[in-house]
Amino acid sequence: MSLGADNLLIQNIWDMANQSIRIKIHHTGLVKSRGDANVIAEIKGKLNQTGYNLNDRLEDNLTGNFFGTLRYIPFDLALRKILSGGVYPSETGDKIGGISADFWGDKIEFWPYDTEGEIDALLHFDDTIIGIEVKYASGLSSDDDIDNSAKIDEQSIEEQSRNQLSRESRIVSRHGAGKTKILLFIANSDSCRTVYDDVLNRKIISNDVTLAYISWQSILVELEKLKLDNRYYQVIIDDLISLLKKKGFESFKDMNVQFDVDIDQTSFYSFGATDSLDFNIKMDSTIEGDLHYEFS
Numbered sequence: 001m002s003l004g005a006d007n008l009l010i011q012n013i014w015d016m017a018n019q020s021i022r023i024k025i026h027h028t029g030l031v032k033s034r035g036d037a038n039v040i041a042e043i044k045g046k047l048n049q050t051g052y053n054l055n056d057r058l059e060d061n062l063t064g065n066f067f068g069t070l071r072y073i074p075f076d077l078a079l080r081k082i083l084s085g086g087v088y089p090s091e092t093g094d095k096i097g098g099i100s101a102d103f104w105g106d107k108i109e110f111w112p113y114d115t116e117g118e119i120d121a122l123l124h125f126d127d128t129i130i131g132i133e134v135k136y137a138s139g140l141s142s143d144d145d146i147d148n149s150a151k152i153d154e155q156s157i158e159e160q161s162r163n164q165l166s167r168e169s170r171i172v173s174r175h176g177a178g179k180t181k182i183l184l185f186i187a188n189s190d191s192c193r194t195v196y197d198d199v200l201n202r203k204i205i206s207n208d209v210t211l212a213y214i215s216w217q218s219i220l221v222e223l224e225k226l227k228l229d230n231r232y233y234q235v236i237i238d239d240l241i242s243l244l245k246k247k248g249f250e251s252f253k254d255m256n257v258q259f260d261v262d263i264d265q266t267s268f269y270s271f272g273a274t275d276s277l278d279f280n281i282k283m284d285s286t287i288e289g290d291l292h293y294e295f296s
Helices: 003-043 059-070 079-086 090-097 164-175 189-201 216-225 231-246
Strands: 108-110 121-124 128-134 180-187 209-215
Touching (some): 059 128, 059 231, 079 090, 079 209, 090 180, 128 164, 164 180, 164 189, 164 209, 180 189, 180 216, 189 216, 209 216
Parallel strands (some): 128 180, 180 209
Antiparallel strands (some): 121 128
16 A cells, blocks of 8 residues: 555544544533533423423432532532531431531432432442432332331341331441431421331331431522522522422511520420400599499
8 A cells, every 4th residue: 555545544544533523522512511401491491391301290300400410519518508407307417517528529329229229319428428318299109017116125126118218228328337327308398207207206217327307498498598609609509599499399488476485396386365454443542451342
């Protein structure tokens, strides 16, 4: 083969390689831009609300939109503040508040495979692991009648429940050897406390795992408190606020009522009115004891 033919062949191969690279780069960029636009498209009503092109009730979509977007902001600036301020019990929120991390995109694992199921996310920190189960409009995917509350001592054998949170507590337990283990349930405020109390009362959560919850309504409240100096980060926060409002998670507020006592969120209160009458009788005479008087 002549030198000219060799050069022509090399040039053709080079041109084909460049074209292939350009196609891959363009394709990758196209996919990424579509993924990043999902939140904006939903806010702007570009996604059909009946769900034929994207089921807006799907927990996976909400999980990805919320946690996937927050990965772009340092943990200490956003997610830590949201969880530490809104998680119940507050002691668990305080534990999360003690976690310090900057970049955390490599610390979150979405839908990891496990033989007992697919938890929505696992957050791996140095000393703590947080399992996250997200619900939007649906209930737990599985449950049973197992109740270990009657076990009288540590020697009693506890039955393993197929309740979704019970299974996921075992997943967190296996993945978090040597760490503080937290299973965080995120749902609508109407169901959070009911599910939490039921599961705890039945004692079906792994002994080394702490169950906690935060409602989407509380998350929205904590998001609205964030005022970040970095305007790019604040755009992300504002988009998430708009997204959760569009999902219907905005609670009634701005009712200004003053109380003389602190309100405990775990207690129940009854409010009513007390009837009272004030008498103001002016007399010109002195009233003496041991005498009888008639008023007309």
